[in-house]
């Protein structure tokens with residue numbers, strides 16, 4: 561088999577066979593096929609696409625390129641939740657303890673942030689003492705003992721994706737539905753959960769800016785998951801503005817704790833509640849036959865574990881199990897504090913009409929909360945609190961947002977960029993719902 565022929569076949573829009581997909585994934589991962597040939601094939605896939613069978617085969621071959629977690633020692637269905645990435649998305653920190661408090665078994669591996677998009681592991685690492693590096697044995701034991709775990713992906717989890725993603729990143733081939741779906745789903749499948757709920761973001765802060773492409777990505781990933789024997793479903797959710805008020809690692813952990821205490825920002829609380837309810841339904845916790853009653857039962861159970869403090873207790877138990885100091889839950893000053901704070905005011909009165917959420921993510925990144933390159937270090941206390949949501953009335957006399965950083969010299973630029981990321985209109989404006997569709 562020759563790589564040249566595989567590239568030529570995809571260039572003409574033909575479907576690749578299982579053998580051809582295995583040949584290029586294995587050959588590339590093992591260093592036998594050069595970057596320039598794989599780059600050409602990736603571009604052909606971007607332009608001509610892959611059908612369902614090809615995308616499923618690509619995902620499975622990528623999954624098999626490294627470690628595959630065996631969670632069969634943990635009794636019951638193992639749950640996972642994945643967001644395609646957004647700004648201020650701290651839902652995992654709420655959903656996991658709520659589901660564990662409801663008796664679910666949450667076994668999740670998370671990633672770090674890059675560029676405008678944050679990552680759950682960076683958020684958790686802002687908790688003093690917290691360890692996100694766990695052995696497979698510790699990972700499994702923690703789920704058995706407390707019902708939840710969240711650890712960094714192991715070094716040998718889907719090595720094919722690490723190599724392919726690095727190449728996609730520099731060859732303008734990231735934005736292909738088949739390539740994104742196989743990249744995400746190969747890692748989810750290798751992490752071993754039986755139930756996978758995908759939160760597919762859509763809007764100015766997401767990979768998928770348009771609703772139609774978000775829906776197509778969600779459907780593709782659901783088919784892959786189901787073809788591989790995992791119960792998979794998705795929510796399409798809004799990312800036209802940051803989720804909640806906080807963007808930045810420790811600020812987001814504190815905001816997640818507010819939701820667990822029952823006093824979180826409205827849209828953030830709504831999406832967390834919906835994600836938990838869907839997981840509740842998918843994981844057979846209920847034996848209620850009527851669908852509407854089942855959803856009502858789910859919402860009631862979720863509200864109860866939050867109101868009773870059981871979900872917050874579970875979060876504290878989780879933090880301690882991974883070596884973290886949970887005293888910040890009562891006293892936020894226990895988290896690293898930034899050297900500088902600056903209040904930001906809008907330059908006119910009106911209504912908050914639109915937002916470029918990626919720009920907001922980049923402001924947080926230059927304040928120190930994110931990485932421009934993979935090897936950059938991050939400042940856990942850096943970030944932004946934005947007091948207003950789209951549709952809100954704005955007055956130039958009230959504090960719109962506060963910037964937090966250790967880098968005084970970038971405050972002027974960050975302030976100007978944040979103001980430029982929003983559009984204030986004289987006319988009343990409305991935000992779209994945070995949960996757009998259940999699939």
Ligand code: URA
Nearest residue numbers: 644739740741743744
């Ligand atoms: N997240 C991933 O893990 N892979 C992609 O290709 C895009 C987003």
